[in-house]
Amino acid sequence: MRQPARFFSLNKPSDWETGTASNMTINEDGVTIGRVDKYSIYRTVHTADIDGADAIADFAVGSGSKLYVLDAKAALWVHDYENRYTEPFYVPGHNLFTGQSLLAARGDSLYIADRSQDRRIVSISPSNGQIVWAAHEWNGLELFPLAVAVDGMRRLYTAVPLDTQPGQADEPEVPEGGRIVIVQWGLSGEMMRQFGHDEFRLEHASPLSALHRRFAVTVSDSGEPAMLDTASGQVVSFHADGSLKAAFRAEPGAAFASVSVDARGLLYIGEAQEGDPAENERFIRSCAAGGKLLGKVSGYRARADKLLHDGRARMYALDLEKGSVTLLDLQSRTMAMPATGLPEAWYISAPLDSTEDETEWHKMELLADIPEETQVRISYFATDERFGVLDGQVVDYESYFADPAIPMTQKWSASRHLWSEPVVNPQDALLMNARGRYLRFRLELAGSDRSGPVIRRLRLHFPRLSPIVYLPPIYQEDPDGGGFLERFLAIFGTFFAEMEERIAGVSSNFDPDSVTGAYLRWLGGWLALDIADSWEEPNLRELMKQAPELYKMRGTRAGLKRMLHIYTGVEPFVVEHHELKHMQEQSELRQLLGRLYGDNPYSFCVMLPPDCVRTDKQRLMVETIIDDQKPAYTEGKLIVLQPWMHTDMHTYLGINTVLSEPTVLTLDKQSSMPHHTVLVDKDRDKRIDIHTRMGLDSELD
Incomplete structure (x- = not known):
């Protein structure tokens, strides 16, 4: 009925990369709007969630989903935010530290720093509250910790003044020009390294109480610290060897209060501006290591008196005003196009050349995933000419649309008169009034904040082959109804085309490498085997390929071992009764061998490691394979080896036992x-x- 179809198909990255895209991701999975990881609020822990606690004064991140929370009455709590469970670690009245202490934690190390106690820095075991080490001076200098942080190796970093002097009311103060440095401490409490920079000198003498929360310290997992002076906005970061990495001043005019570094080395600086948040929006800013502003964390707009990152790329922000700790995690979001600020992507194709002038293009077929609240719009135009007029100038279409120096918005606006009306979310649509040797199409992908359409394949058919040619001439010549009739018949033409394509490709349905899912298992049913859900698709494909050879080996030791190897991926150990005959001649071993391997001369044992038989379903499948592949008169016994040494049991040196x-x-x-x-x-x-x-x-x- 129909002539052989001719079409252009775009279904590989190399096909799409010939065109020009904006804010678009092209990969093996298809074409979609670009995505970016953004911080979004995962959970918020309020003071009221911690039963018995006073206002939150500080916190640190423990293992798993635990937070160490210090309240204003100096009580220390362990709060599991996933299970919503709280238990006291130090109850009020312990007199070990005050409510103005500073917390830091990593793994099984918890640090508490308090400038007003005899023990200025204390390392505590979180498992039992036992003090591991304590320090109150360093090189003869009395310690006054102003900020703390912990790296991935559980080493402590403290910001301390190098110079102090007696002040009013017997309160120590840091003199004018006094330096603030970072001191690194080892796991046993030994001082390891000092990090300092001339930018961190006090312009005026200041009592220690006035320096509370003025400085913030953070450190990467590899041991590269950074310090923020909230009064001046100065940020200094260091390499692990103590050398200067970068020094910059944060955005002027903002009331910065905290700093943290993530696993990628990006710095996050939080604000704690006073006043009505409706009038003064507070942001967490992300910066490169050199200080270049990368953006703002739009998912959080509140005070960030303290910022922390954990090993799962989760960020924690403390709001002392509200008494809350907010957890933010990275979530994939649709990227906004810079030119419009909307989650969308644009694409203009390279010319599709039919090689014949006056070609009448037929239709488009789109294979795409289009979630709710998203949209795909396709426009097109065809021409026999390679040149045209855009913005009052004669241009080569191919060179103009491919020129990266011309903004996409300019191309979009200058060529708007060329394109057809957009077809919205087409699956199969005729190309109306598309006549010319060269066809170009334009894609507009519109997404939501969380999702966007994904185009798997786009086919453009030519020349026009419509079932209307098989009708009497009167239907073809009707100028009024011909267009409608052609569109109506195109529905049936699509059915016929799909049917013919399926018939042409029916042989691929019998190729185990080309079918998947339920159809693959149906095809496997042709082998007269019990194909259960426990078969993985790669193993099932291998079984189907080796089936002819396996049928020849059925009922043999080699056939059984190969079948089990295909299913489990591990070479099994098979022990037959005749292999034990020379050992059974010893009376002291006869009873042991009978218990381990049985005394039936027509039996054998198959031994597999436990990773191959993790579930009852897998065990049943292995036993089914053994029963199916063994000789009819024999009995097969499955033994799952355990990685333990037990005398008089299945213990095999080098297999499941190591000395x-x-x-x-x-x-x-x-x-x-x-x-x-x-x-x-x-x-x-x-x-x-x-x-x-x-x-x-x-x-x-």
């Missing part, structure tokens, strides 16, 4: 425990449990 030399238990990088060490609990009859605390009721002997 090693005695080793030393390493406590940390500075300490170790020899193999003959004994833990002695003085008060609990040498039992190790949660009551055992080194140096309090237990000792290493």
Whole structure:
């Protein structure tokens, strides 16, 4: 009925990359609007969520979903925000630190810094509250910590003044010109390195109480610290060896209060401006390491008196005014086009050359995922000429549209008279009044904040082949009804074209490499095998390819091993009864071998590691394979090997058992425990449990 179809198909990145795109992502999955990771609010923890706590004064991020929260009465709480569970760590009245203390934590290290206590810096074990180390001076200089941070190796960084002197009311003060430096502490409390810069000198003498929260410190996981002076907006960052990395002044006029660094090395600076937030919007700004402003975190517009990042790229912001900690995580969002500020993308194709003048283009077929609140609009124009007039000048269309120096908005505006009316979300649409050798099309992808359409494939058919040519001439010559009739018949033409395409490609339905999902399992059913859901598609394809050879080997040891190898990906161990015959001659082994392998001469054992049989469904499938592939008169037994050593059980050296030399238990990088060490609990009859605390009721002997 129909002539062979001719079409241009764009379904690979190389096809789309010949055109010009704006704010568009082109990859193997298709064509869509560009996306960017943005911080959005995940959860907010309020003071009221922590039962018994006073106003939040500071916080630190613990392991998992735990927060260490310090309240104004100096009580320390452990709050699990995922499970909404809170327990006290230090109740009020402990007199160990005050409500103006500073917290920092990473992994199993918790640090508390308080300039007004005898122990200025304390490292505490979060598991039992035991003090690991404490410091109150450094190189003979009395410590007054002003800010704290922890890196990925649990090393502490503190901002401290180098010079202090007695002030009014016996309160120490930092003199004019006094320097503020960052001191790095090791896991055992030893001072390791000092980071300093001349920019951090006080212009006027200031009491220590006035410096509370004036300085903020952050550090990357690799140990590169940065410090912010909130009074001047000065930011200085350092390399891990102590050398200067960058120094810059944050945006003037803003009341910056905090700084944090993420895993990519980007700095985030938070505001804490006073006043009505409706009038004074506060933002968290992101900056490159050199200070270049990259943007604002639009998902959070409140005070950020303290900022932290954890290992999961999650950001935490403390609002002392509201008494809340807000958790923000990175979520993929549709990117806004800079020219319009809207989540959209534009595309103009390269010319599609039919090689014949006056070609009448037929239709377009679009394969796309178009979520709700998104849209695909396609316009087109055809011409026999390569040149035309745009903006009053004769231009080469191909060179003009491909020129990266011309903004896309200018191309869009200058050529608006060329394009057809846009076809919205087409699946199969005729190209009306598209006559010419060269066809170009224009895409407009409109998305929402969270999603955008994805074009998998676009086909443009030519020349016009309509079923109307098979009708009597009177229907073809009707100037009034011919257009409608042609569009109506195009529906049936599409059905016929799809049917013919399926018939032409029917052979691919029998190729295991080209079919997927339920159809692949249906095809696998042709092998007279019990194909269960536990078969992964790659394994099932391999089985189908090897099926002819496997049928020849059915009922043999080699066939069983190959079948199990295809299913599990692991070579099984098969032990037959005759292999144990020489060992059964020893009476002391006969009973053991019977228990392990059985005493039936027509039985065999198949041994597999536990990773191959993780579920009951997989175990059933393995047993089905053994039963299907074994000789009819034999019995197959499945043994799942465990990675443990047990005498008189299935223990095989080099398979599921390893012998090693005695080793030393390493406590940390500075300490170790020899193999003959004994833990002695003085008060609990040498039992190790949660009551055992080194140096309090237990000792290493």
